[in-house]
Amino acid sequence: MQRRSWLFTPATKPERFDRAAEAGADVLIIDLEDAVAPSAKATARQAALDWLSGPSDSRIVRVLRINAPNTVFGLEDLLGVVQSDAQPDLILVPKSDSADILRLIDGLLSRSGKMARLVALIETANGVAAAEAIARATSRLDSLFFGAADLAADLGAEMAWDPLLAARARVVNAAALAGLAVVDSPFFALGEEDGLRAEAAAAARMGFTGKAAIHPRQIATINQTFTPSAEQVEEARRILVENVKGVGVVDGRMIDEAVARKARRVLSAAGEPIPK
Known part of the structure; x- marks a missing residue:
């Protein structure tokens, strides 16, 4: 399947899960992390696991973004996956700072018989520094995902293309070394269509294989940009x-x-x- 557009949807909005394929997204990311308040984590987790336990939609790749695995919420997310019938295609691991954490998750999934592959979200200075080791951490790793917002905060940089260019290039290079797909961060200015188109085109030229979206109206532009003419x-x-x-x-x-x-x-x- 093509995986050009990766649409984030809060796990607190289960009524939106089935709409992602209708909107033309290639990948649906059910988000348990940033989009969910601490007080809503348990309810959102159960809604996501229930949906992921149902029949798969062959039109879309289903991804679960857990909370950072070094937090209580992240551990509860992982336990929820292995102790339920949920079958996400991919698990997006935020704050992927080392190869060790990915190997630990791989072992947990393997022992529970889960087939989900992993996507490492590289969004910290430590993650960028370890990008090559992360990319080679485990054969269960499917993709690298560049996170601009958290990385900019970590670096004290402006969240714009030029200040993060070196980090983007390193993540793309690490993915190429390991033969992985690599996904670019969302474009956060919803009303700036020209800006989205320009950034998506720059990401495609750099070697990214897809780009994340935070709203369905961004999907068509991303799909068009990452589809050769x-x-x-x-x-x-x-x-x-x-x-x-x-x-x-x-x-x-x-x-x-x-x-x-x-x-x-x-x-x-x-x-x-x-x-x-």
Whole structure:
């Protein structure tokens, strides 16, 4: 499945869970952390677990964002998953600061027979510093997720593209080293469509494979940005046809294996078959 748009939905709003697929999101993140007040954690957790125990919707990837695993709420979230029938596709682990915590969660899930894979949310200075080790922590790890808001607060930086560019690049590089997908932080200014489009395009150019959304109206722009155009798909096909002959030329540009690798990524992102 394509995983371009990752839509956050508070676990306190179970009536919205089924709407995510209708809104066109590829991924639904049921949020037990920032979107839920401490007094509502238990009720929200039960609502999320109940929904995740029901039949899966094949149109959307279901993700549960737990609370930080070094907190009581986070431990209760993990126990809730392993002691229930809930079957999230992915578990988003906030404040992923080390490989050790991901291995610990992997062991807990393995012993309980859960198949959910992990997404490491890198949103602290320690997490960025350990990005490469985190990316290689466990074979259960599916993706890295860049968290701009918490990282900016940790660094004392403005939450804008340029101040966080080095951190973004390190997370993308760590994901590439481990062969993982990598998701960019949400764009938080809901009324700024041009800003969303520009930031999503910059993230796609950098190597991110998808971007998070905090409102359904952001989904169409994100999906469009992370879906290669028909022209890009056609060019990728021609590159791969030429590449099987060895070094060649397409539209006046030399084609070698490095260019062919990029072409394969374009076809993969478009959901197109890759020629052998």
